Amino acid sequence: MKLAIAGVGNNISALIQGIAYYGMLDAEALPGVARPVLGGIAVTDIETVAVFDLAPNKVGKKLSDAMFAEPNNYPKLETPGPASDPEVTFGIADPTDRSQIDAVAQVLRDSGAEVFLYSLPTGLPELAAAYGRAAVDAGVAVVNCTPDPIAGLPALFAEAREKNIPMVGDDLQSHIGSSIVHGTVLSLLEERGITLTGSYQLNIGGNADFKNLREHGGNKEASKHRALRQKVGNTDSVTVIPSAGFVAHLHDRKIAHMSVEGRGWAGMPVRLEISLQVQDSSNAAGVIIDLIRIAAIAARRGEGGFPVAATQLLKSPQMLTEWHEQVPSGRAALSALAADHA
Numbered sequence: 202m203k204l205a206i207a208g209v210g211n212n213i214s215a216l217i218q219g220i221a222y223y224g225m226l227d228a229e230a231l232p233g234v235a236r237p238v239l240g241g242i243a244v245t246d247i248e249t250v251a252v253f254d255l256a257p258n259k260v261g262k263k264l265s266d267a268m269f270a271e272p273n274n275y276p277k278l279e280t281p282g283p284a285s286d287p288e289v290t291f292g293i294a295d296p297t298d299r300s301q302i303d304a305v306a307q308v309l310r311d312s313g314a315e316v317f318l319y320s321l322p323t324g325l326p327e328l329a330a331a332y333g334r335a336a337v338d339a340g341v342a343v344v345n346c347t348p349d350p351i352a353g354l355p356a357l358f359a360e361a362r363e364k365n366i367p368m369v370g371d372d373l374q375s376h377i378g379s380s381i382v383h384g385t386v387l388s389l390l391e392e393r394g395i396t397l398t399g400s401y402q403l404n405i406g407g408n409a410d411f412k413n414l415r416e417h418g419g420n421k422e423a424s425k426h427r428a429l430r431q432k433v434g435n436t437d438s439v440t441v442i443p444s445a446g447f448v449a450h451l452h453d454r455k456i457a458h459m460s461v462e463g464r465g466w467a468g469m470p471v472r473l474e475i476s477l478q479v480q481d482s483s484n485a486a487g488v489i490i491d492l493i494r495i496a497a498i499a500a501r502r503g504e505g506g507f508p509v510a511a512t513q514l515l516k517s518p519q520m521l522t523e524w525h526e527q528v529p530s531g532r533a534a535l536s537a538l539a540a541d542h543a
């Protein structure tokens with residue numbers, strides 16, 4: 202499966218090293234992988250054919266070098282280099298410059314990429330739109346890791362659907378992140394009839410994404426609320442702080458502290474305190490591997506627009522129906538793809 206990437210940050214280091222890691226293991230047993238084969242594509246079937254970045258210490262380098270360039274700080278694993286190792290090309294710096302968009306579209310066409318993965322820092326919506334434009338011009342399926350809208354751009358989305366180009370977005374939902382854990386606990390209270398009186402979620406970490414989210418957390422916060430609303434109807438009494446602090450020595454580890462308070466029988470208090478500690482960018486890569494395969498399968502089948510199988514893997518999926526109708530059909534579609542070993 203031929204993949205193009207914009208933004209060689211920690212997520213890509215985790216993705217590329219992880220694929221090499223699984224390449225060293227018995228294909229039947231892949232610890233930490235939900236679906237070893239999805240739509241007939243194995244985890245190790247991914248071939249990177251084009252890579253874009255702007256950082257002077259990444260452009261012009263092989264992907265296998267660029268993914269360790271600062272400020273990337275995902276751990277360096279004892280794995281062989283990637284089988285396909287393209288050089289990082291200069292991407293889009295000025296989203297108003299049509300020639301830069303055209304140049305990226307041309308690289309995408311020449312590379313034979315089936316899927317374009319957008320993995321820039323959050324808070325650059327004009328760049329997200331410009332890269333989305335380039336991918337649609339090139340006829341390449343899009344996966345958007347970030348809360349800056351691409352699938353959420355109505356005109357671009359409609360054009361992609363018209364041209365049978367899949368659009369998987371927006372904002373990936375981490376493998377086992379604060380959204381799914383927090384949402385699950387909130388829905389448990391709701392199901393048991395405990396009245397929620399207040400809840401918060403604080404995330405801290407020491408990577409470039411955390412540093413950036415300190416200033417550009419707006420889209421992220423709204424997106425995290427949408428993720429919680431896949432689980433519970435109302436999040437009015439829930440406070441979400443995407444980046445509560447940059448703690449350098451944590452590197453790419455993330456700590457989420459969640460607090461949930463409610464009232465039970467006779468108004469008596471109930472309280473939960475949960476601490477979740479994860480490798481932040483493994484948490485992204487473990488879901489990116491499914492999103493890019495879902496996009497590739499949809500593209501191969503000529504199905505444009507939003508593939509419903511991606512619903513529960515995103516924080517802000519493009520809803521075809523109301524969320525409570527789409528989540529079960531999304532789950533069924535994902536199971537069907539995982540069972541398809543053809």
Ligand code: NAD
Nearest residue numbers: 208209210211212254256292321322323346347409410485
């Ligand atoms: P990162 O900051 O490590 O990497 C971003 C990369 O994009 C860097 O290499 C940077 O040089 C590059 N870049 C910046 N401007 C560019 C441009 N104009 N063109 C091409 N490249 C450019 O971030 P990351 O940890 O890899 O995360 C990527 C995105 O995924 C972020 O927006 C993050 O918020 C989002 N996300 C991450 C997680 C997770 O890690 N668990 C979960 C959900 C969403």
Ligand code: NA
Nearest residue numbers: 211212481482
């Ligand atoms: Na990350």
